[in-house]
Amino acid sequence: MGLLLKGILVTTSIQANTQQVHLSHKTPWLTLKHVQQAAKYLFLSACGLFMVFPFLWMFFGSLKTNDEIFSNPLELLPQHFHWYNFVETMQSAPFGLYIFNSFEVALFTTLLVLANSSLFAYALTRFTFRGKTAMFSLVMASYMLPAAVTYVPSYIVLAKLGLLDTHAGLILSNAASVFGVFYLRQVFLKIHPSLIEAARIDGASELKILWAIVLPQCKAALTTLGLITFITNYNSYMWPSLVINTADKNLIATGIRQFFIAQGNYGLNWSHIMAASTIAVVPLLILFMISQKIILSGIADNGIKE
Amino acid sequence: MLSVNNKMKQYWQLLFFLSPLLLPLLLFWVLPFICSIYISFTDWDYISPTYDWVGMDNYRYMLDDSQFLQALNNTLVFSLAVVIPTVAIGLGFALLLQKRFAGSSFFRAIIFSPWITPTVAVSIVWSWVFDSKHGLANELLGLIGVPSVSWFEHGNTAMFVVVLVTIWQAVGWTMLFFISALNKIPSSIYEASLIDGCSAWTRFLKITLPLVSPTTFFLLIVNIINAIQAFDQFQILTQGGPGGETRTLLYWFYQLAFQQYDMGSATATAVIIFLITAFLTSLNVWIGKRWVYY
Numbered sequence: 001m002g003l004l005l006k007g008i009l010v011t012t013s014i015q016a017n018t019q020q021v022h023l024s025h026k027t028p029w030l031t032l033k034h035v036q037q038a039a040k041y042l043f044l045s046a047c048g049l050f051m052v053f054p055f056l057w058m059f060f061g062s063l064k065t066n067d068e069i070f071s072n073p074l075e076l077l078p079q080h081f082h083w084y085n086f087v088e089t090m091q092s093a094p095f096g097l098y099i100f101n102s103f104e105v106a107l108f109t110t111l112l113v114l115a116n117s118s119l120f121a122y123a124l125t126r127f128t129f130r131g132k133t134a135m136f137s138l139v140m141a142s143y144m145l146p147a148a149v150t151y152v153p154s155y156i157v158l159a160k161l162g163l164l165d166t167h168a169g170l171i172l173s174n175a176a177s178v179f180g181v182f183y184l185r186q187v188f189l190k191i192h193p194s195l196i197e198a199a200r201i202d203g204a205s206e207l208k209i210l211w212a213i214v215l216p217q218c219k220a221a222l223t224t225l226g227l228i229t230f231i232t233n234y235n236s237y238m239w240p241s242l243v244i245n246t247a248d249k250n251l252i253a254t255g256i257r258q259f260f261i262a263q264g265n266y267g268l269n270w271s272h273i274m275a276a277s278t279i280a281v282v283p284l285l286i287l288f289m290i291s292q293k294i295i296l297s298g299i300a301d302n303g304i305k306e
Numbered sequence: 307m308l309s310v311n312n313k314m315k316q317y318w319q320l321l322f323f324l325s326p327l328l329l330p331l332l333l334f335w336v337l338p339f340i341c342s343i344y345i346s347f348t349d350w351d352y353i354s355p356t357y358d359w360v361g362m363d364n365y366r367y368m369l370d371d372s373q374f375l376q377a378l379n380n381t382l383v384f385s386l387a388v389v390i391p392t393v394a395i396g397l398g399f400a401l402l403l404q405k406r407f408a409g410s411s412f413f414r415a416i417i418f419s420p421w422i423t424p425t426v427a428v429s430i431v432w433s434w435v436f437d438s439k440h441g442l443a444n445e446l447l448g449l450i451g452v453p454s455v456s457w458f459e460h461g462n463t464a465m466f467v468v469v470l471v472t473i474w475q476a477v478g479w480t481m482l483f484f485i486s487a488l489n490k491i492p493s494s495i496y497e498a499s500l501i502d503g504c505s506a507w508t509r510f511l512k513i514t515l516p517l518v519s520p521t522t523f524f525l526l527i528v529n530i531i532n533a534i535q536a537f538d539q540f541q542i543l544t545q546g547g548p549g550g551e552t553r554t555l556l557y558w559f560y561q562l563a564f565q566q567y568d569m570g571s572a573t574a575t576a577v578i579i580f581l582i583t584a585f586l587t588s589l590n591v592w593i594g595k596r597w598v599y600y
Binding site (some may be wrong): 122 | 316319320322323324326328330331333334335336337339341342392399402403409411413414415416417418419420422423425426427428430431434435437440441442445446455474478479482483484486507532533535537538541542556559560563564569572573574575576577580581582587588589
C-alpha cells in the first residue's frame with residue numbers, strides 16, 4: 001500500500017512538472033495544485049479507511065454466519081445479512097441491560113462532576129479564603145496520581161461503606177474529577193468580574209450568581225466537559241471490573257468481556273462476538289456523530305487533556 | 307455579634323461550595339494514596355486481619371525480582387513504541403488537516419473516532435483481525451505468500467498488536483492537539499518566509515517544528531503517561547502473555563493485587579508507577595514554564 005501510494009505520488013509529481021512547463025502560456029485546466037489536492041484526498045481516504053476499517057469489519061462480521069467467516073475470511077460483505085445474529089446475541093446475554101447500566105452510571109457521574117466541579121472552581125476563582133492556595137495545590141497534586149495507586153484502598157473504602165458491587169459505589173468513587181476543576185477554573189477566570197460584582201451589590205447569593213450568571217456563559221465548556229466525562233465513564237473497564245461482581249450489574253465493557261471469554265465463544269463464535277461489539281460501540285458512534293463538532297472544537301480550540 | 311454571624315455564614319457557604327468535590331477527592335484519591343504508601347511497607351494479604359511491618363522489604367525484593375524487572379522493561383518498550391509513532395503520525399495528520407477545506411472536518415472526525423469507542427470492544431475486534439487461524443491479518447499475508455503468524459504466541463508480535471491498537475486509538479486525539487498548536491502560529495511568520503523564498507520543507511523544519519515543539523513535548527509526556535496506564539487492551543489481547551512478555555507494570559500490579567492478593571508488593575508496584583508518572587508530570591510542568599515560544 002505504501003509503495004503503491006509512493007508510486008502514485010512520484011508519477012503525479014512528474015506529470016505535474018511537465019504540465020507546468022506548457023501551462024505557462026495557456027490557461028491551465030490541471031495545475032500542480034490540483035494534483036497535490038488529489039494526492040492529499042487519496043492519501044487521507046486511505047488513512048481514513050484504515051481508521052474505520054475495524055468498525056466496518058466488525059459490523060459486517062456481525063451479519064455473517066460463522067461458517068461464512070471461516071470459509072471466506074477475506075470477504076468484507078456478507079452473502080446474506082443475518083440480522084438474526086443480533087437477536088441471538090441479545091438473548092444470550094443481557095446487553096440491553098449492560099448498556100442501560102453504563103448509561104446510568106455515566107450519566108449520574110457526569111451530573112455529579114459538572115455540579116461539584118462548578119462549585120469548586122467557582123470558590124477557587126471568586127472567593128478569598130485562607131488555605132486557597134493549599135486547596136488548589138491538593139487538586140493539582142491529585143492530577144498526577146495514577147488511578148492504580150488508589151485502587152486497593154479505594155476498594156476497601158467502598159467495602160467499608162457497603163458500596164461494593166453497587167452502581168452508587170462506582171458513581172461516588174468517580175465523582176471527583178480533577179480535570180473538571182482545572183478546566184472550569186480556566187474558563188471561569190475568563191469571565192469578566194464586573195457582572196458578578198453588580199449581582200453581588202444587588203444582593204444575589206453566590207449560588208444564584210453561579211447558576212444565573214456564570215454557568216450560562218460557559219455552556220460550550222460545560223458541554224465539552226460533560227461529553228468527555230460521559231464517554232470516559234461509559235467506556236471505563238478496569239475499576240468497574242474490580243467493583244462489580246453480580247452479572248446483572250455489569251457495565252457494557254465488563255459485560256462484553258464476560259461474553260468474549262465465555263465458554264465456546266472465543267475463536268469459534270466470531271459472528272456473535274462481533275454483534276456484541278457492535279452493540280457496545282454503536283451508541284457511542286451515534287453520540288459522537290451528534291456531538292462531534294462540540295467535542296472536536298472543544299479539544300482543538302482549548303487544548304484539553306483527556 | 308453581627309460579624310461573628312457573618313463569619314459563620316461565610317464558613318458554611320465555603321463548605322457548601324468545596325465539600326461536594328472535596329469529599330470524594332479525599333475519600334477515593336488522597337486517603338487511598340496515603341494508605342497505599344503505608345500498605346507497601348507491610349506484608350498484608352487482604353484476607354487475614356493482621357499484617358507485619360516489613361519496612362523496605364517489598365521495594366528491596368523488587369530489584370531482584372525478574373518478573374518486576376521484566377514488567378518495567380516491557381512498560382518502557384511499550385511506551386516508546388506507542389508514543390513516538392503516535393506523535394509523529396498525529397503531527398502528520400494535523401499538518402494535512404490544519405486548514406479548513408471541503409471534507410476536512412469529516413477526515414478529522416474519522417481519525418478521531420476510535421478514541422470515542424470502548425477500548426474493550428474494539429480490542430475484541432482487533433483480536434479477531436489478528437486471530438492466528440481465521441484472522442484477516444494472516445489471510446492478507448497469505449495473499450502475498452507470507453506464512454501465517456501466531457500473533458499472540460510470541461512476545462514481539464503480541465506486543466506489536468497491542469502497540470498498533472493503542473496507536474490507532476490515540477492518534478486522533480494527538481492530532482487535535484497539534485491542530486490547536488498549529489493554528490496559534492501567527493500567519494505573519496509564514497508570510498515573511500514566503501517573501502524570503504523558503505521551500506516548504508525548510509519552512510516546516512525552521513518554523514513549524516520549532517514553534518510546535520512545546521506541544522510536541524507535552525504530547526510526548528502525556529502519551530507516555532497514558533501508555534503507562536494502559537490496561538484494557540492488554541486484558542483483552544494478551545493478558546500479559548505469553549510468559550509475561552507483554553506484562554506491563556500496571557498489569558503486574560493488577561495480578562499481584564487482585565489475583566495473588568499480595569497487597570504489599572502490589573501497592574509497592576503502584577507506588578513505583580506513581581513515581582514514574584510524577585517524575586514525568588513534573589518534567590512537563592517544569593519544561594512547560596520555560597519553553598514557550600508564543
